[in-house]
Amino acid sequence: MSTSYSYPNDSMASHPYYPPDLVLPGFVPNEISVPVLLASFAGAASLVIWVTSVLARTIRPGISRADLFTAMWFMLCGCIHLFFEGYFAYHNGSMPARSDLFGQLWKEYAKSDRRYLTRDSFTVCMETVTAVAWGPLSFLIGWFVIKDNPLRHPLQIIVSLGQLYGDVLYYAIFFFDESVYGAVYCRPGSFYFWAYFVMLNGFWIVIPLIHIVRSTVACARALQFVQDATKQRRSK
Template identity: 85%
Template sequence: MSATYSNESMASHPYYPPGLALPGFVPNDISVPVLLTAFAGAAGFVVWVTSVLARTMQPRISKANLFTTMWFMLCGCIHFFFEGYFAYHNGSMPARADLFGQLWKEYAKSDRRYLTRDSFTVCMETVTAVAWGPLSFAIGWLVMKNHPLRHPLQIIVSLGQLYGDVLYYAIFFFDESVYGAVYCRPESFYFWTYFVMLNGFWIVVPLLLIAHSTVECTRALRFAQHAAKEVKPK
């Protein structure tokens, strides 16, 4: 809630509320279709490369494991590079004019906290980039190698993603309902597509992965307990 407002900044940027002061703001000069296509193309490339690598290392990899390794490799790239970019440049986001900067400024139409150095957003994205980014790469590799360590790490990272996303949603709605904060433009597209749908992936998929790894860990521990009873001297 540290954002400042200025009459001079009225209508000088597309974010809400219009009177929000964004020192050094530079408008985007890359069109929205190009920005979204670039992001989707990069994500598709990561998924394709991961699929090829996974099938090469493990020709009989299951569909579930293939999806999991693609998910975590994509998460690693988004967390470490894209969210890491924000964590590093959070103090100058309104003035950023490169591709990542313009992508963040486009997303900020649904959540202007990314342009105002909001304390929660900066801290949450920094933890995500530093912790969940590298660990996501590690899990993706462990899945390709069919290594059992992937399950405890999968629970840890997925729970971290889920917790961060729940807090992200909760603080947004709390500030809106209690303090009357306005973070998103009034058009439904920005709220439902950018804010709800794009972030919703990190609610649904982590829940599924936590459930899967919990079942696998329980099964392994049950087998170990049974084996220990079998060899226990009578």
């Protein structure tokens, strides 16, 4: 349950973010309960995964489990990057006052990282690049996987590496600012740190690493096949 803080200056609204004296101009408290917010996000993600699964099995009935998982992952990434993170990139200057569903979802997540409410330069730039570049490319990769197009592998490496690099920087700057400058971005308590900050972002560490390895192996095998075939032709 969120905790409210009172401020001596009436111009500063009470809010559940840290530090307690953080100024958030125009801040409007969330009206949608946390269970409903989380259920809405999970429901939308489940819908994207289900639609992708149906589409993939219809277009390519013999699709492997690995490719089906990959297609669902990148279609989900496309939606999150382009629409959800794109929302933040576009509205970053007014996030404390946003009261629609996406705005309230971001304000709930910001309990683990208040940079999303303060126009932090790295966060804004990182999310903008993610939305503009990785969002559309994720949709393209998902489609290429469904169609069994070999171009999915180089694109998969590029986007997965971009996701991994952005997430590593996101974690690194958070801990660097905390240890060197004493900055406090997350509310005290283990839930927001481990459930929101660590777990939710951790997916974009583990899964991109898997896809980088798989696509690198696939590209290496293809190049090896071409090299062996070329050598055989020359030896004749």
